[in-house]
Amino acid sequence: MINKIPVITIDGPSGVGKSTLSKMIAKKLNWSVLESGKIYRLIALLALNKKINIIEKNIIPIAKRLDFILIKKKI
Numbered sequence: 001m002i003n004k005i006p007v008i009t010i011d012g013p014s015g016v017g018k019s020t021l022s023k024m025i026a027k028k029l030n031w032s033v034l035e036s037g038k039i040y041r042l043i044a045l046l047a048l049n050k051k052i053n054i055i056e057k058n059i060i061p062i063a064k065r066l067d068f069i070l071i072k073k074k075i
């Protein structure tokens with residue numbers, strides 16, 4: 001079943017405090033933290049494994065199926 005708990009995610013450069021701040025906010029709101037950098041890296045890994053050229057039109061279908069891929073562990 002897909003987790004319906006709201007998530008917070010903060011984008012920005014490395015080491016600026018995204019994780020620290022998002023964990024603090026998530027704790028206060030009882031939300032989950034979504035680390036967007038991990039999603040980008042996972043999509044890149046899937047594209048590399050499947051030898052897919054990393055251009056927008058190829059990446060969008062992978063991103064759309066990401067929840068299915070994660071649930072079925074089809075990486």
Ligand SMILES: Nc1ncnc2c1ncn2[C@@H]1O[C@H](COP(=O)(O)OP(=O)(O)OP(=O)(O)O)[C@@H](O)[C@H]1O
Pocket residue numbers: 013014015016017018019020021
């Ligand atoms: N408001 C703050 N003031 C001073 N130091 C901070 C603050 N917020 C976070 N830090 C410190 O800065 C460092 C980087 O923080 P954090 O890991 O939250 O950043 P990040 O943006 O998530 O990093 P990464 O991109 O590497 O995942 C940590 O050592 C953290 O303790």
Ligand SMILES: Nc1ccn([C@@H]2O[C@H](COP(=O)(O)O)[C@@H](O)[C@H]2O)c(=O)n1
Pocket residue numbers: 010011012013014015018036037038040041044
């Ligand atoms: N493949 C990636 C990875 C990250 N980003 C951006 O960088 C930010 C920092 O990511 P971290 O995981 O190192 O905290 C992230 O918020 C993204 O904006 C990216 O564009 N592509």
